[in-house]
Amino acid sequence: MVEVYSYPNSESAAYALGEYIADAQDKALAKNKVFRIAISGGSLVGALQEGLILNKKVAPRVKWGQWEIYFVDERLLPLSYEDSNYGLFKRKLVNLLDPKVTRPYIAAINTTLLSPSGGQDDSIAKDYEKKLPDHMDLIILGCGEDGHICSLFPGHELLEENVKMVANLEDSPKLPPRRITFTFPYLKKATQIAFYARGSGKKPILKKVFSGTATELPSVKVNQFKKIPVSWFVDEAAIEDANVKTSTYK
Numbered sequence: 001m002v003e004v005y006s007y008p009n010s011e012s013a014a015y016a017l018g019e020y021i022a023d024a025q026d027k028a029l030a031k032n033k034v035f036r037i038a039i040s041g042g043s044l045v046g047a048l049q050e051g052l053i054l055n056k057k058v059a060p061r062v063k064w065g066q067w068e069i070y071f072v073d074e075r076l077l078p079l080s081y082e083d084s085n086y087g088l089f090k091r092k093l094v095n096l097l098d099p100k101v102t103r104p105y106i107a108a109i110n111t112t113l114l115s116p117s118g119g120q121d122d123s124i125a126k127d128y129e130k131k132l133p134d135h136m137d138l139i140i141l142g143c144g145e146d147g148h149i150c151s152l153f154p155g156h157e158l159l160e161e162n163v164k165m166v167a168n169l170e171d172s173p174k175l176p177p178r179r180i181t182f183t184f185p186y187l188k189k190a191t192q193i194a195f196y197a198r199g200s201g202k203k204p205i206l207k208k209v210f211s212g213t214a215t216e217l218p219s220v221k222v223n224q225f226k227k228i229p230v231s232w233f234v235d236e237a238a239i240e241d242a243n244v245k246t247s248t249y250k
């Protein structure tokens with residue numbers, strides 16, 4: 001089942017996403033000692049800063065020291081580079097945490113395998129797959145303007161990957177070209193999945209996503225997962241042309 005939670009602006013959508021994440025954390029920690037979450041890069045990282053740090057109602061609930069954080073995709077670059085999802089997350093969120101806060105475990109790619117030729121990119125994917133738990137308690141996805149999720153792009157052969165949990169690609173239509181990405185077999189193991197999409201730039205794609213006909217889009221394939229609750233956190237600017245019933249979280 002798919003729920004779409006819509007808010008007047010991106011900040012209130014991010015704040016609601018923060019509350020949803022804290023609820024997922026509490027559900028996981030009621031059963032286990034760790035909360036295993038996989039996040040996307042891009043606009044989601046700013047939303048996590050808003051929803052988990054700036055949101056003073058949620059910030060005290062976040063038990064960072066019990067989090068294991070993974071990336072649903074990563075660009076094959078040094079972690080300090082502007083385009084690294086890990087680097088973006090460190091700069092915009094982890095570095096803002098109170099020094100007294102116990103840091104979460106964050107799974108980064110093995111940068112010793114990086115090379116200009118990309119000759120070991122498949123080993124980076126294999127190495128990252130070995131770091132993954134059997135499944136995530138929560139996966140948070142973005143939705144690109146072309147409908148991509150992770151680094152799974154419309155029409156790309158990786159959409160058909162049914163063995164590897166993490167795959168590499170060197171022809172991402174969105175730069176940089178070399179990446180690793182979760183594949184659908186791993187996404188389908190998640191306990192729950194949420195999307196975050198904001199801004200008028202996402203209006204055309206969300207209209208397609210919720211049109212009921214764009215079944216080829218990676219984000220639509222996630223909406224069609226059986227038995228996994230999928231929630232969208234959007235602002236009105238992104239969802240206003242979509243033919244879908246919306247509500248607010250909780």
Ligand SMILES: O=C1O[C@H](COP(=O)(O)O)[C@@H](O)[C@H](O)[C@H]1O
Nearest residue numbers: 040041042043044142143144150
């Ligand atoms: O390249 C990527 O794009 C998607 C979407 O980013 P957004 O800024 O449009 O939300 C992102 O989810 C993914 O992690 C990233 O590598």
